[in-house]
Amino acid sequence: MNAENNQTTTTHSKVISHVFCTGTAKLGSVGPPIGLVDIGVSEVAYIFRVSLPGIEKNQDKIKCEIQREGRVCIQGVIPEIAIPSDTGCLYRMQVQQLCPPGPFSITFNLPGQVDPRLFSPNFRSDGIFEVVVVKLGVRIQTS
Numbered sequence: 001m002n003a004e005n006n007q008t009t010t011t012h013s014k015v016i017s018h019v020f021c022t023g024t025a026k027l028g029s030v031g032p033p034i035g036l037v038d039i040g041v042s043e044v045a046y047i048f049r050v051s052l053p054g055i056e057k058n059q060d061k062i063k064c065e066i067q068r069e070g071r072v073c074i075q076g077v078i079p080e081i082a083i084p085s086d087t088g089c090l091y092r093m094q095v096q097q098l099c100p101p102g103p104f105s106i107t108f109n110l111p112g113q114v115d116p117r118l119f120s121p122n123f124r125s126d127g128i129f130e131v132v133v134v135k136l137g138v139r140i141q142t143s
Helices: 024-025
Strands: 037-041 046-052 063-066 072-077 082-084 090-092 104-110 115-121 128-135
Touching: 037 104, 063 115, 063 128
Parallel strands: none
Antiparallel strands: 037 046, 046 128, 063 072, 072 104, 082 090, 115 128
């Protein structure tokens, strides 16, 4: 017998994830995507909603800059996630189909000019960052 036959081969299996979706979930991609944007228009304002799954509701970690010409830039950091168990173990993700941790930036344009001083941000509990911003030149009546 040669030495090659006496060696023990150790193989480490990788975690393999299979995701199957049906119905409306099948139409999207795996995991909630970050940065999907919806924009709504009214006579006096724009509303935009940005998908930010995995971001904590604390708005201090999200920076939203709105420029007069309607350019919006949202910046933040997706935190590293460790999942604690009841036994005290800490799980770190090996298969990650959600957005990986780290800084991100999302930039897009609204359909028109806005007054960047007049906006109302709301970070919803479902991971949607929603902002209403008033169109430039619109007079808002206060009671």
